[in-house]
Amino acid sequence: MNKNNSQEYDVIIIGGGITGAGTARDCAMRGLKVLMVERHDLATGATGRNHGLLHSGARYAVTDPESASECIKENMILRKIANHCVDETDGLFISLPEDDLDFQTQFIRSCVEAGIPAEAIDPDLARRMEPSANPNLVGAVKVPDGSVDPFRLTLANALDAKIHGAKLLTQHEVMGIIKEQDRAVGVRLLDRHTKEEKTYYSKILVNAGGIWGHHIAELAGVKVNMFPAKGSLLIFGHRVNKLVINRCRKPSNADILVPGDTISVIGTTSDRIPYDQIDNMCVTPQEVDILMSEGQKLAPSLATTRILRAYAGVRPLVAADNDPTGRNISRGIVLLDHEERDGLAGFITITGGKLMTYRLMAEWATDLVCKKLAIDQACQTAETLLPGAKKRDNFSLKNATQAIYSEAPLSLAQKAARHRHGSLSTKIKDKNEYEDSMICECEGVSVGEVNYAIEELHVNNLVDLRRRTRLGMGTCQGELCACRGAALLCAKSDNPNAVKDDLADFLQERWKGMYPVAWGETINEVEFTSWIYEGVYGLKPEKN
Template identity: 40%
Template sequence: MAQIIETQVVVIGGGVTGTGVLRDLAIRGIKAVLVEQEDLGYGTSTRNHGLLHSGSRYVVKDKDAAEEAYRENLILKKILPGVIEETGGIYVKVPEDDDDYVKQWVKANKEIGIPIEEIPVSQALEEEPYLNRKIEAAFRTPDGSIDPFMTLVDVVGDAVSRGAKVLTYHKVVGMITKQNKITGVIVRNHYTGEETEIYADMVINAAGPWAGKVAELAGIPLQMINNKGMLVVFNRRFHKQGLFRLRKPGDAEIFVPGHNVSLFGTTGINTDDPDDTSLDRQEMEGMLAEGMMLVPSIHELRIIRAFSGNRPLYQESADADPTGRNVTRGLALLDHQKRDGVEGFITITGGKLTTFRYMAEVTVDLALEKLGISVPCTSHEEIVPHREANEFFKEVEMAPAAKHKLRNWAGPRAKAIESELKKEETNAVICECEQVTWAEVQSVIPEEGHFNIGDIRCRTRLGMGPCQGTFCNYRVAAIAVEKGVTTSEHADQALRDAINERKKGIGVAATGETAKQLQLMETIYRVSLGLREEEEQHV
């Protein structure tokens, strides 16, 4: 017999939109359950630049989206202090770019009130030596870098601390309906196959690229425009600020520094399958060639991996543009009662990482209006616990780099990690590239959850560095077994999944050092550890 959960609102999708909605509901005192088919941020939310938009990019074409982004930029800097680096951005005009556009852009920024500042080209080049020496103009913008992984974890953590419930690895397989009203969802556990019925007064579809599939379960036609974009990760943080090209938004013109790396992208190709995150070498080559306009030495910089994600775009009159560049980046809030005559069901899609809080606000406003509840939104004032933990780890003996990371990372988990570090015989670093210790890994393994190295990676950066898990993945699996966290059978599977996932991203970028790194990884896992090719799973 299926398990039953009763709540007020079900949120489908553990991306930044869904988690934002969950937090907003929790802040307003509404009981809610979030369900996610895989781990938090499995979809678009972790497959992006990690750019905290200033809005500048959209000022000319989409004023509303630009205004929204700038307003949210300021709010997020305030409410998510531990996950944002206020790097600032530099928009530069290269000779090939249109002078008129620059004028329009400056004017539009002024009209909206986005504080941009022109700086001498010489200064821009001094600050960012990798920039094209031929640039003709440079402007400072309040763009920033936001860590999507940390954002998700912190937003969910805040919601859970306020009473919300989260079920990851639970996929929605059916809707519970009563006449023309959705009254709940049926979810299936990814690992056990067990089903759970969740009854609620309102179901919010925040499934991103899968929003169409979820709507289909409710018998509603919803044509999403899933626009696939590719990004690459450079091995090192070779610039200080976000670097942008000052022209009509196009492909391959944004570099964002984040932690110890730099991310560059993107492309845009519409795809039918929301699970399609395939990578294409040619697409990447084209992107790099275009990127040379901003960073001429781009081919000399080591790329550690590539990835792709699907922008879940939506507009009522579907556009024939296959690049998706002309589809609005604004949010789309669909009231299915009005649109399709189905009660108890709302879809929120479109939008940007930067505007996720606002998307949640309008969604919850609508949901509560329908439920006849009147509680104002305060999610723009409630501050998520900071990641800083400077008062901790003072007496712990460990590598200063690992300690430095924890002090900027541990946040509310600091106390638990510190006491674990004090207990350990050795505080050896498991993931050297990103300075992760076992104590930190242990703090993110869910008590009753499955041992999944990818989930650990998203929460600690384990395996995100240049070696991409060549050395840390087997270490973490071995220690997990030794510590009784998992069985050796599960650890084997987890290792295989993790390595295959990493290999996919490295493979497409494997030239030079990256090719050697991949070879080293293959040698260790296939030759030394005997993980065989035919046992590979699709990930």
């Protein structure tokens, strides 16, 4: 163990998903000295493996009013503080002939009770509002759903934590929790890059590891009874729908179709899986079939739309403490003070919840951290804009026009990146045609954006670069841009051969989402990609 790396923080947050990043931001904004550690990259777990739905809460209105009301509040907050990550599309809950229209009545009533604006729409109008929706619909309700990019949202929280003094360590895996008597005082980390072990100390440890938090708790010697629930989703190759389309019925398989960026996502399935499978997610042919057949009921054109990828995430469902069987599962936020619960001081678990309620989870966790440290600072995360978001006070058409003309003109690279990085896109170098060159034509990613990401956005490898920029997320799935991105990484790396291996990992990572749907254009693309990289380039899976 390297004593030189020993440092003391007020709080160490374990997990670089949205909960961890949100908690790091909140703690840092309240003046704490914060370290956030993550074994892979930001948003690699369940955070980046869901619909990216900005829930209105309507989905939970009937079955879980508390979650519904949390959702609508957070929905309104995110539209403000993270407007560059949010696409305010609105959503429809459609009833098909086989659905019970009485449910719609109950649904609208429950929405209103939870504070969710829900308006019944005439079926004819609904068909005009959303031409991709199943034309056989017999009822529709409009709600303030939207889509949110979880990668950008996590990044924005992490960047803001950093702005407020937090230290972020990605590619650092927690190997052990250091305890002194009945108190957790630090972590032993493995730097996955250098293979070096490091120790860091803190007054409080926050376990924000999602489903992996089950294991983190075990390392601390406490038991959190978590059940992994796998949800599979499919990405379609273009934006099929304008509004989010939901089925107006009790939550079920594949009943949400979310438009986001250049694509649409259908999901999810829901299956309990053994804990030892959580790092080994693959989408089965049966799941693909269910998603396709149910999805076509929402939007019939999905039958003829190219499927880009299939992926699966793992929800952390937490069983009530008095229920070891896990039947009594809560989908709500779970905050565990292990000092009270298990007699282990300095250790807190924040879990359950959902992407939508991450900020509230972070607030709860930070409130508890502050209470333990006897710090009296109010939470400001609901009012303070995240980096990249734009102030939109007194919005009017006149102001908007003025705003457009008063802004300094953006370069091509900045314009192309504006919907990804919001106001931070001005950090991309301008007045330089080389930086303006497009390396990913599907998604409009420039040399300048990639260089900005490599320099400022915690990029360790090509897969991280994809999460920051959407490089390789388009219809070609990295066919031509992967290599160009790798070359730019290479220019800033001292080990080009490692970047070649990284390129091979990237192609394997892309294939992981493609092989469950390898037909049509997907199988054509992969054959072509293999010819380029293995055939012409001579890339090998490792040791290049």
